[in-house]
Amino acid sequence: MNNFNFYSPTFFVFGKERENEAGKYVKRFGGTNVLIHFGGGSVVKSGLLDRVKASLTAENIRFTELGGVQPNPRSGLVYEGIGISKREKIDFILAVGGGSVIDSAKAIAIGALYDGDFWDFYTGKNIEKALPVATILTISAAGSEGSTGSVITHENGMLKRAANGDALRPVFSVLNPELTCTLPNYQTACGATDMMAHVMERYFTNTKDVEITDRLCEGVLLTIIKETPKALADSSDYESRANIMWAGMVAHNDICGVGRDQDWSSHNMEHELSGLYDVAHGAGLAVMFPAWMKYVMHHDIQRFAQFAVRVWGCEMDFQNPENTARQGIEKMEQFFASIGMPVRFSELGAKAEDIPTLVKTMGLGKNTLGSFVKLTEEDVRKIYELAV
Amino acid sequence: MNNFNFYSPTFFVFGKERENEAGKYVKRFGGTNVLIHFGGGSVVKSGLLDRVKASLTAENIRFTELGGVQPNPRSGLVYEGIGISKREKIDFILAVGGGSVIDSAKAIAIGALYDGDFWDFYTGKNIEKALPVATILTISAAGSEGSTGSVITHENGMLKRAANGDALRPVFSVLNPELTCTLPNYQTACGATDMMAHVMERYFTNTKDVEITDRLCEGVLLTIIKETPKALADSSDYESRANIMWAGMVAHNDICGVGRDQDWSSHNMEHELSGLYDVAHGAGLAVMFPAWMKYVMHHDIQRFAQFAVRVWGCEMDFQNPENTARQGIEKMEQFFASIGMPVRFSELGAKAEDIPTLVKTMGLGKNTLGSFVKLTEEDVRKIYELAV
Numbered sequence: 001m002n003n004f005n006f007y008s009p010t011f012f013v014f015g016k017e018r019e020n021e022a023g024k025y026v027k028r029f030g031g032t033n034v035l036i037h038f039g040g041g042s043v044v045k046s047g048l049l050d051r052v053k054a055s056l057t058a059e060n061i062r063f064t065e066l067g068g069v070q071p072n073p074r075s076g077l078v079y080e081g082i083g084i085s086k087r088e089k090i091d092f093i094l095a096v097g098g099g100s101v102i103d104s105a106k107a108i109a110i111g112a113l114y115d116g117d118f119w120d121f122y123t124g125k126n127i128e129k130a131l132p133v134a135t136i137l138t139i140s141a142a143g144s145e146g147s148t149g150s151v152i153t154h155e156n157g158m159l160k161r162a163a164n165g166d167a168l169r170p171v172f173s174v175l176n177p178e179l180t181c182t183l184p185n186y187q188t189a190c191g192a193t194d195m196m197a198h199v200m201e202r203y204f205t206n207t208k209d210v211e212i213t214d215r216l217c218e219g220v221l222l223t224i225i226k227e228t229p230k231a232l233a234d235s236s237d238y239e240s241r242a243n244i245m246w247a248g249m250v251a252h253n254d255i256c257g258v259g260r261d262q263d264w265s266s267h268n269m270e271h272e273l274s275g276l277y278d279v280a281h282g283a284g285l286a287v288m289f290p291a292w293m294k295y296v297m298h299h300d301i302q303r304f305a306q307f308a309v310r311v312w313g314c315e316m317d318f319q320n321p322e323n324t325a326r327q328g329i330e331k332m333e334q335f336f337a338s339i340g341m342p343v344r345f346s347e348l349g350a351k352a353e354d355i356p357t358l359v360k361t362m363g364l365g366k367n368t369l370g371s372f373v374k375l376t377e378e379d380v381r382k383i384y385e386l387a388v
Numbered sequence: 389m390n391n392f393n394f395y396s397p398t399f400f401v402f403g404k405e406r407e408n409e410a411g412k413y414v415k416r417f418g419g420t421n422v423l424i425h426f427g428g429g430s431v432v433k434s435g436l437l438d439r440v441k442a443s444l445t446a447e448n449i450r451f452t453e454l455g456g457v458q459p460n461p462r463s464g465l466v467y468e469g470i471g472i473s474k475r476e477k478i479d480f481i482l483a484v485g486g487g488s489v490i491d492s493a494k495a496i497a498i499g500a501l502y503d504g505d506f507w508d509f510y511t512g513k514n515i516e517k518a519l520p521v522a523t524i525l526t527i528s529a530a531g532s533e534g535s536t537g538s539v540i541t542h543e544n545g546m547l548k549r550a551a552n553g554d555a556l557r558p559v560f561s562v563l564n565p566e567l568t569c570t571l572p573n574y575q576t577a578c579g580a581t582d583m584m585a586h587v588m589e590r591y592f593t594n595t596k597d598v599e600i601t602d603r604l605c606e607g608v609l610l611t612i613i614k615e616t617p618k619a620l621a622d623s624s625d626y627e628s629r630a631n632i633m634w635a636g637m638v639a640h641n642d643i644c645g646v647g648r649d650q651d652w653s654s655h656n657m658e659h660e661l662s663g664l665y666d667v668a669h670g671a672g673l674a675v676m677f678p679a680w681m682k683y684v685m686h687h688d689i690q691r692f693a694q695f696a697v698r699v700w701g702c703e704m705d706f707q708n709p710e711n712t713a714r715q716g717i718e719k720m721e722q723f724f725a726s727i728g729m730p731v732r733f734s735e736l737g738a739k740a741e742d743i744p745t746l747v748k749t750m751g752l753g754k755n756t757l758g759s760f761v762k763l764t765e766e767d768v769r770k771i772y773e774l775a776v
Contacts, residue, residue, distance in 0.1 A: 001565075001630040003403025008396060014647065015391025177389075209627035212611045212635045219603030226599055239597035242389040246647065247600045255643065259402065259634065 001210055001259040008253045010146050011172040019136050019174050023055035029171040031092025033062045035085055037105045038096045039069040052096055064088050072274055073104040075154045081108035095135045099142020102135050106150035106168045109133045122152055127165030135173040140180055140245040141191030143198055143252025145173040153275055160275035177241035185232050189339040190282025192228040195251040197285040201264045202257035204372045210260045217256045221311045223247045228339055265370030266292045272358040279348055286341035287348050291387035293329045296373040301325050345388045355384045389598055389647040396641045398534050399560040407524050407562050411443035417559040419480025422451040423473055425493040426484040440484055452476050460662055461492040463542045469496035483523045487530020490523050494538035494556045497521045510540055515553030523561040528568055528633040529579030531586055531640025533561040541663055548663035565629035573620050577727040578670025580616040583639040585673040589652045590645035592760045598648045605644045606698045611635045616727055653758030654680045660746045667736055674729035675736050679775035681717045684761040689713050733776045743772045
């Protein structure tokens with residue numbers, strides 16, 4: 001096991017109707033002048049935004065609103081939010097939405113306390129401070145409600161890049177599973193895939209003897225695999241929504257990833273896809289992960305066999321562990337297909353002839369991607385081809 | 389799933405030699421005048437205390453020392469620590485030791501900011517504030533390094549009682565698995581049993597549809613069951629020590645317990661045992677848990693069968709799930725015995741004729757104990773008898 005630090009100080013407020021306590025928690029965590037950040041009309045139409053505003057008003061907390069966040073959130077609105085925050089002396093950002101809204105809120109929180117361009121932090125600059133961010137989560141997927149990360153697409157070149165820092169951990173996050181019951185099945189499935197990917201990026205590691213995190217990873221995957229079909233079959237099933245929502249947080253606050261090298265190459269390859277085509281992140285991951293697995297499985301057949309046996313219930317082929325490993329990947333592909341995810345480029349609307357562009361935009365050059373297997377540009381190209 | 393809050397803001401500093409960073413973290417978390425609290429001579433003899441003091445001195449942090457904490461920590465030393473803290477204007481408590489030392493440090497931290505008797509908080513008073521506590525953990529067991537709890541035995545009547553509150557969460561905890569490599573096997577096994585008990589008190593619940601926490605519980609148990617025999621066979625095996633140490637934190641910071649009713653009757657029955665006989669808490673739990681399980685299993689045979697299949701690898705007897713449930717309990721008893729734990733009163737040095745005293749000291753009266761099955765005084769007496 002590697003040495004590590006683990007710090008997850010977010011106060012989680014989980015359960016039915018708990019968005020009505022938002023004002024109480026904003027006050028507890030020091031907010032007096034809040035920017036409420038959200039996406040499209042659904043939080044308005046559902047009445048959620050009104051309930052949140054009422055809870056702020058009840059605590060005499062001032063607020064300004066900024067809606068319009070798109071999936072794969074863009075730099076333009078971030079710049080606008082930073083401008084508002086500086087002008088209005090905002091001291092607290094409250095994100096009401098899914099991962100895109102939260103990531104946009106985090107970017108605004110960094111930029112509001114910085115004189116330069118916020119994009120500096122998405123191209124490697126160390127994050128030292130940010131305004132406090134809190135979230136009211138409406139989509140179980142990105143795990144941004146408990147994570148240090150934010151992913152933004154810059155409109156200049158459609159570059160999709162990530163920033164990370166402890167200052168980006170939300171101070172509190174309200175998780176009410178009821179809010180996710182109205183999602184279309186496609187979005188629920190994309191979210192489940194994203195969570196599974198967050199776990200698998202951590203699971204496939206070269207670090208030896210990390211049984212505790214292996215087991216936690218497997219537990220989260222088993223839960224998502226069991227609960228997602230129930231949520232898709234009956235969108236109002238609170239219990240499956242609740243299990244999925246908490247699993248999504250656990251999948252990405254790093255309790256499943258400490259003490260081990262992590263990979264993240266599938267995420268990076270997907271970022272190029274959703275940057276170019278503006279497809280849902282989860283859908284892109286359902287295409288990229290099986291391709292990556294097929295390409296790298298020989299690096300550690302026993303680990304892929306463990307994944308097949310413990311997560312997918314495959315029987316171990318002791319004569320030929322590779323059979324078991326391959327069966328696990330097949331079962332995963334079948335699962336993705338069964339919940340309505342694409343597993344090939346064509347189903348996603350991606351094109352084989354764009355592969356050189358995807359590889360070029362990534363800009364790997366002589367560097368490598370990932371840690372389980374260090375992928376060259378040539379490897380990346382081959383993995384994209386396996387996904388066609 | 390029940391509504392819940394989850395808040396675990398402790399900064400964990402995990403790995404080899406990381407106690408040398410104690411001074412840096414005390415400074416980061418605002419300590420300027422520290423009470424170092426510890427137990428017997430082992431932290432002195434091993435040089436650990438000197439390394440910790442050197443790291444404080446390197447940051448120009450003042451400190452006072454108070455050693456002498458016993459297993460099942462007593463009120464007398466707590467009163468002494470509170471006196472020192474008030475007199476010396478201590479602003480930070482640093483516990484160097486296992487659960488007993490940490491629990492004693494937490495009690496001092498509450499009392500130092502309170503004009504009345506600290507025992508008030510162990511008999512029901514709400515904890516509003518405490519001095520910041522940090523820990524350098526030397527025994528994997530109690531989980532106090534990441535928990536809200538503290539258990540103290542009052543010398544007036546040998547009453548063993550618990551206090552809980554967010555203010556008792558350590559601000560940081562250093563977990564260096566190397567520090568546990570010198571423990572006698574008996575203590576390592578007691579620690580493993582304590583961790584398993586922390587998980588099982590959460591696992592046996594009447595709350596339906598808590599798959600995510602079920603799976604996390606099972607993952608922690610599977611890890612402890614796999615890694616403990618390795619640590620006992622080769623006490624210097626760092627990797628098993630590391631897995632056990634992190635499992636002990638995860639077992640008790642409540643990530644495995646949120647959203648579900650918890651039981652805690654076995655812990656309460658054990659507290660009377662270790663209060664009266666001063667036996668190791670883990671050893672008492674190894675005796676009480678199987679007895680409790682045998683007594684309550686019919687309340688939910690399917691849950692006990694799930695425990696047997698998923699945790700102990702039993703084959704499900706679909707014709708007769710009770711067989712499977714019973715087999716799981718037997719396998720657990722066999723496991724405890726295999727790691728050198730007692731599983732009966734006689735092995736513990738407890739006496740059947742003391743059962744009326746144990747029941748009386750608990751003082752249940754007309755109240756009930758636990759939540760999975762609400763136990764009356766009569767039930768408690770019968771469970772103690774099953775443990776004879």
